[in-house]
Amino acid sequence: MDVARSELFETGTPVACASCQARHGVVCGALSSGQLRELNRHSLRRKIEAGCEIIAQGSESSFYSNIMRGVVKLCKVMQDGRQQIVGLQFAPDFVGRPFIRESSLSAEAATDAEICVFPRNLLDRMISETPELQRSLHDQALKELDAAREWMLTLGRRTAGEKVASLLYLIATHAEPQTATSTAFDLPLSRAEIADFLGMTIETVSRQMTRLRKSGVIRIENFRHIIVPDMDELERMISA
Amino acid sequence: MDVARSELFETGTPVACASCQARHGVVCGALSSGQLRELNRHSLRRKIEAGCEIIAQGSESSFYSNIMRGVVKLCKVMQDGRQQIVGLQFAPDFVGRPFIRESSLSAEAATDAEICVFPRNLLDRMISETPELQRSLHDQALKELDAAREWMLTLGRRTAGEKVASLLYLIATHAEPQTATSTAFDLPLSRAEIADFLGMTIETVSRQMTRLRKSGVIRIENFRHIIVPDMDELERMISA
DNA sequence: GGCATGCTTTGATCTAGATCAAACAGCGAT
DNA sequence: ATCGCTGTTTGATCTAGATCAAAGCATGCC
Incomplete structure (x- = not known):
């Protein structure tokens, strides 16, 4: 079921992320049309089967993605096998941890899904050049934080x-x-x-x-x- | 023990947040010296006793703060009284939820503490004008998100x-x-x-x-x- | 001091949820 | 069809942690 990281990025259907140009995706909504064109040239849209790992816990990932369709689960596992899902993401959420390469959790398609995959370096550059995009990702991080804390109440009490x-x-x-x-x-x-x-x-x-x-x-x-x-x-x- | 919101802001020792000028605090490190001077003119440093509520769950808060000393707990309570601490913050963390006025949790000093209190409107303006500050707060949000997810594993498993x-x-x-x-x-x-x-x-x-x-x-x-x-x-x- | 007050620890019991163990689908392959 | 496989439900029992109940132990007040 697993897809190696490089494989994920290199073997995806090499189709520019056309529908992002609409206003899907946390990322695309915040970019100028010039940036969007550049991003599209270097991005892939990819179909992911349920159960496929997008990012592995402990790995260094060289890309981010946007969920276009389907549900992605974020999961942490302990070495004795106990595991805990720590987040669910839906279209048009952004997947990836800005500013830190090594992932402390895994991201896996819970259902069949479609994602847009961006090279990390390019998007990092765009983040630093585009306050609008930074704001958009900041917003998503805060939304996820609110959700995580709501869930902590559920788990604990x-x-x-x-x-x-x-x-x-x-x-x-x-x-x-x-x-x-x-x-x-x-x-x-x-x-x-x-x-x-x-x-x-x-x-x-x-x-x-x-x-x-x-x-x-x-x-x-x-x-x-x-x-x-x-x-x-x-x-x-x-x-x- | 409680301190009304307005009271918190209006009766604090009216001292400019001098030590922020060092490099304490998530906020101050990201500002130019001009911005820092303006912020200082409108900010208060305040001593908070253990047990004092800084922000009440469900309230609209008109300020943010920076923890300068002490520990602050973030807490969610259900109407039947069950409660869950969903975060601990230490100096020099930032306290407050950018972009949303109504707080879904309470912030309370766990120990005697000192905080710098900023008016929300002013800081919001500075955030939108200062990518560096946005980045700094984005970083903190991501750090808190990592911590929250780590804690979800602890709570659940x-x-x-x-x-x-x-x-x-x-x-x-x-x-x-x-x-x-x-x-x-x-x-x-x-x-x-x-x-x-x-x-x-x-x-x-x-x-x-x-x-x-x-x-x-x-x-x-x-x-x-x-x-x-x-x-x-x-x-x-x-x-x- | 003596006594109330608020934590904290310790003990005895109870129970929600875990664990162990079968049955019961649905579903693709032969 | 039948088989095997995987995911789900249901039942019987067990236990980690909750609940109920009482002491300790500091601290502050009179």
Whole structure:
């Protein structure tokens, strides 16, 4: 499943990141059209299968990316194998750690995804030349920080039931289309990944899911597809 | 204990932030001397007692600050009273959430502290005019993000014993002076605060502390003062 | 001093969630 | 179809850590 770093960058479909020119992506929105042209000349758009590693924990990565489609999970693992998902990213998020080459976490496609890959050196130069871009990445970092801290509260102080409800709520909120109050979406994560996000075991995740199902808060079809008839009801399970 | 927001800004010792001119503080290091002079004219240095709230969760704050001395804890509380410390900040960290007025967390002095208080409007202007400052704050945000994610791993996947060891290691690392391998420091947090940082109860914190004491990894004097004879030993307890 | 007050430690018990162990899908390959 | 594989649910039991309850121990106040 893994894709070596160099491979990721060198074997991608060599197509300029056309749709970035719209206004997708944290990066592209902040660039002048001249910069965008230069960036496009040196960037690749690449399809990534679910499970593919984009950046490996502990590695030095020589590129950044923008998520164009799909969900990416950020993960930390301990050498004894315990692991914790520390962030979920959706289009049009930026992936990569500005200013530090060695990654303290791995980034992996949770679903099939498409990303735009930029060479690190070029983008670093553009960051330093473009306050607008710096601001844009600063914004994203702060957004991720807010999300991380919200999640710390969930990890430290919520019960198993509240944790699962929090996760479903998070996903439902980011999975776009939703009718008036009811919402349907595909879970981008397996039970095992959910467990790693919530700091618990898959058995407990499963039990809490069926508890939510039996109490009518959610409906489950095909393990992955979830329907929330009433989002307010789900929100009430979280005990914000 | 609380200090109203306006009070915090209006009743501080009206002394220009002289020592910032050295190079203390995330903010001051990034400014030109002209900007620094202007900032100083509108800023206050203020002594804060342990327990004083600097920013209240849910409030709109009209200022930022720089920690000059002491430790500040960032805290989130749920309406049923459960709470979680989501960050610890030390001099010369910056306190405040750029670009968003309403705070999703509270900032409170964990120890007696000294801060420099800046009006938000002025600093926001300077941020937009000074890429160097933007970069500096971006750096701090990324540093906090790394710390938050490291802590998510601790909250989600480490045992009680590992959690306490992680906390002691974190504090020991930030409390400055340390001889070759041995380290001594004052805990900036009470047992209850430690519990809120680690997502556990004070009883469990206490038990784990005495376990570490009995196994010789730490020595405890006066509840607050800790001696770590061998930092490597402590590090081994963490199981990174 | 003597006594209230707020931490902190220690002990006894309880329980939410982990662990161990099966069954139960869904699904692609033969 | 049947087999094998992987992911999920469900059940039975166990345990780390929570909860409940009582002492210690400093510190400040009268």
